[in-house]
Amino acid sequence: MILVTGATGTVGSEAVRLLAAQHHPTRALVRDPSRATGNGVEIVTGDFDRPDTLDAAMRDADTVLLISPAVPAQEIAVIDSAARRGVTHIVKITNNKASADSPVDRRRDHARVEAHLKSSGLGYTLLAPNLYLQNLLAFAPSIKQTRGFTMSAGDGKAGMIDTRDVAAAAAAIAVKPTDHAGRTYLLTGPELITYTDVAKELSDALGHEVEYRRISPDEHRQAMIRAGVPEAVATSNAQVFGLIAEGDAAWLSDDVASITGAPPRSLRTFIADHSAAFA
Secondary structure (H helix, E strand, O other): OEEEOOOOOHHHHHHHHHHHHOOOOEEEEEOOHHHOOOOOOEEEEOOOOOHHHHHHHOOOOOEEEEOOOOOHHHHHHHHHHHHHOOOOEEEEEOOOOOOOOOOOHHHHHHHHHHHHHHOOOOEEEEEEEOOEHHHHHHHHHHHHHHOEEEEOOOOOOEOOEOHHHHHHHHHHHHHOHHHHOOOEEEEOOOOOEOHHHHHHHHHHHHOOOOEEEEOOHHHHHHHHHHOOOOHHHHHHHHHHHHHHHOOOOOOOOOHHHHHHOOOOOOHHHHHHHHHHHHO
16 A cells, blocks of 8 residues: 555645556545545545544555655654554655755755654655746746746756656655665756746747746745745745756756656646646
């Protein structure tokens, strides 16, 4: 039995769909069962902040796909529950730049969880994706209204990856976890992309110019706060965007193809599949 947490999210829902399509016994952990689709998958309601619900969800599970917003106390609770209930392997979505001394809060959080997982005695595999192409969908309202989007990543390049490919890698590993024990995989798309490239591909797909409007990370932080983003999240996001401008996300890997046997989707493919969202 494979337990998938965050099963209604972008990566989790696709991983559940893929596992179900391959007829692997799969259980989806969700907070709101009305958002989950069964399709041969067992749905269980649980809460990261309630260990009793986690223990119930772990029943007869061998492997856990740990997908969450990476709140350390919550992910550590999942790891501890897995250890109590006899789970043998955890596949965790993490960050390539996770470290205890990172200037970015979320990367320190991932490092803390990684350390706990490695000391738990459980088998584990870490998946570190680059920026998600699906994050570009946040630009859709602005592109519809103003034919442009605002970003503070300068000319920084990123190996952006489609979350469908992240899910495919996670599902493939969950099926044969011992083949990947102790490994860390870097998940990227096939090319390094700038936000200028994003604007060009969107322009070509939509048939009109889409403008990339550059602002500084501090200006972006203030804009996010004005838009209602919590200050701590806005600060962390702005830090990451500033690092991207400096080349922090300019890395590629062949790990998606080596794990799944298929090449990762390109920016052009992603936009073709989602062009209606931007139109």
